Amino acid sequence: MKRKTAYLGLFSAVAIIFGYVESLIPVFAGIPGIKLGLANLAVLFILDRYSLREAALVSVVRILVIGFMFGNLFSILYSLAGAALSLTVMDVLKKHSDFSLIGISVAGGVTHNIGQLMVAMIVVSNTSLMVYAPALLVAGVLAGVLIGILTKDVVGRLPLNL
């Protein structure tokens, strides 16, 4: 139990650092919301080794800390919406499908973007934001594949005795 707490703290810290590294990378292609999602590496790892509860905990800690340090209340709201949707979908896929980490990660990346887009549309009460959907879907797939491959590799190299 103590060990688990320590690991969760460790991975929250890793996720926060990833979030910081990412905030240094400028906005890609002029479309807000497109980024690599490096922090998802830590969250996906926790989801794979523990369960939804632990992954959600690490995710929420990360979003709050990153949000207060580098973002604002809006970015926290978007991140929470994206994370809630993507974590739910990733957990369902983990339990009820034979998808590997890559497929789970892609589903997570895509649904994360869809969740953020939906919140954004609600905030501005305007559906014209839909024009960003294709780009966000493709970005979600690319980032998802990359993060999935990385997580798979990390899981293989970190035979943690949890």
Next chain:
Amino acid sequence: MKKKEVIFIAGILVLAGILWLGFQIAGKRSHNTIRITVDGKEFGTYSLSQDQVIHIGDTNVCEIKDGKVTMTEATCPDHYCMKQKAVDEHGGSIICLPNKVVIEGENTAEDSDSESSPKIDAVT
């Protein structure tokens, strides 16, 4: 990666492609005005052919110049809206999320399919 996952990923990419094509076709119409909405409420409609600077509330300022509109000032922290692509006759949109400001291209001549016919902006 399993075959199912490849199909899943390909499916998402195909969906994105279809959506993109749909928006391309929908965006073909020539746009001659822009509509500004703030928090879902209409702020105003302006002609793209008339150069002017528009103050949107006290949060944002946009400028229409040479048939293009760009956000020139904004109080939001990230200034994404000022970096977004200008809205011109091909339409598009500029969105400032923190201030809930949306600028979008619009075709005021309702359901006119004749793109080639020149539009009359004003009658003197």
